[in-house]
Amino acid sequence: MKALFVLSLTFFRVYFNQFLTSSFLLGIFICFFAIFQPDFNKPCFTTLYSSSCYDCMRYYSIEEMTTWERFYRANFINSLSGFKPVSLVSTINSDGIPNLALFSNIIHLGSDPALIGIVNRPREASPHTLGNIESNGLFTINHVHNSFVEAAHQTSAKYAYDVNEYDEVGLTAEYKQNFSVPYVKESLVQYGLELVEIIPIKANNTFLIIGKLKQVFIDETTVSHDGFINIQRSGSLASLGMDAYYETIPLKRFKYAKVGVPAPELSF
Numbered sequence: 001m002k003a004l005f006v007l008s009l010t011f012f013r014v015y016f017n018q019f020l021t022s023s024f025l026l027g028i029f030i031c032f033f034a035i036f037q038p039d040f041n042k043p044c045f046t047t048l049y050s051s052s053c054y055d056c057m058r059y060y061s062i063e064e065m066t067t068w069e070r071f072y073r074a075n076f077i078n079s080l081s082g083f084k085p086v087s088l089v090s091t092i093n094s095d096g097i098p099n100l101a102l103f104s105n106i107i108h109l110g111s112d113p114a115l116i117g118i119v120n121r122p123r124e125a126s127p128h129t130l131g132n133i134e135s136n137g138l139f140t141i142n143h144v145h146n147s148f149v150e151a152a153h154q155t156s157a158k159y160a161y162d163v164n165e166y167d168e169v170g171l172t173a174e175y176k177q178n179f180s181v182p183y184v185k186e187s188l189v190q191y192g193l194e195l196v197e198i199i200p201i202k203a204n205n206t207f208l209i210i211g212k213l214k215q216v217f218i219d220e221t222t223v224s225h226d227g228f229i230n231i232q233r234s235g236s237l238a239s240l241g242m243d244a245y246y247e248t249i250p251l252k253r254f255k256y257a258k259v260g261v262p263a264p265e266l267s268f
Contacts (some may be wrong), residue, residue, distance in 0.1 A: 068213040077240040086239035090140040092130035100155040100165040101129045104239045114213035122205040137195040142187035188234040190217040
C-alpha cells in the first residue's frame with residue numbers, strides 16, 4: 001500500500017511539473033501576441049511564394065500606369081523585367097580621360113562570334129559612354145561586387161565630360177594587355193570589347209551598342225570543366241530596377257533539354 005502511494009505521488013509530481021511548464025510556455029505566447037499583435041493577413045516570404053498568391057494578383061492596365069507619378073511608374077516598370085547583371089562600362093574620351101558608367105542592360109548576343117551588347121540611354125541623357133565608343137571603338141565591362149557597390153552606384157551621377165570618374169568614386173583604372181581602355185582593378189570579372197555596330201532604337205531613342213569580345217580576365221578556379229563560369233564564386237552582383245543590388249545563390253543546372261526526355265541535373 002505504501003509503495004502504491006509513493007508511485008502515485010511520483011506520477012503526480014511528474015505530470016504537475018509538465019503542467020507548470022506548459023502553462024509557462026502558453027503564458028509566454030499569450031504575452032507575445034498581446035504585445036506585438038502579429039498580422040497574419042500581411043504577406044511574408046512564405047505566403048509570397050505559395051500557390052494561393054495567385055488569388056492575390058492584381059490587374060494593372062497601361063492606362064492606369066500612365067496616370068502614376070513619374071518616378072513611381074519608372075520604379076515599377078524598371079523592376080518588372082526582373083534581375084539583371086550589373087557592371088561598370090569603362091571608356092576613354094578623345095582627351096584620354098577615362099569614364100565609368102553603371103549598366104544593367106547587358107545582353108549576350110552570341111558565342112561564335114562572341115558578341116555582347118549594351119543598351120545606352122538617349123544621347124541627350126547619357127552621351128559620354130556612347131560618344132567615347134564612337135570615338136575609339138573600344139570599351140571594357142567589369143562586374144560589380146559587394147566590396148565597391150557604393151562606388152559603382154555613384155558612377156550613375158551625371159559627371160562632366162572632363163571628369164575622371166575613377167578618381168571621383170575611388171576606383172582604380174588598370175591598363176593591361178595593350179588595351180587602350182582601362183579595366184576596373186577591383187572587379188574580379190573583366191572583359192574587353194571592340195565596337196561592331198551601333199543600332200539606334202527608334203521607339204525610345206536609345207542605342208544598342210554591339211561589341212566583339214577581345215579579351216577576358218577572370219579567376220580560373222571559377223571556370224568549370226565544361227566552360228561554365230560560376231559567377232557567384234566571384235561575388236558578382238545582380239540588380240533590380242534603378243537602385244537595388246542583390247547577391248546570388250546557385251539553384252540548379254540542367255543538361256540540354258530534349259522533347260520527351262527529362263533533363264538531368266549538372267553539377268556546378
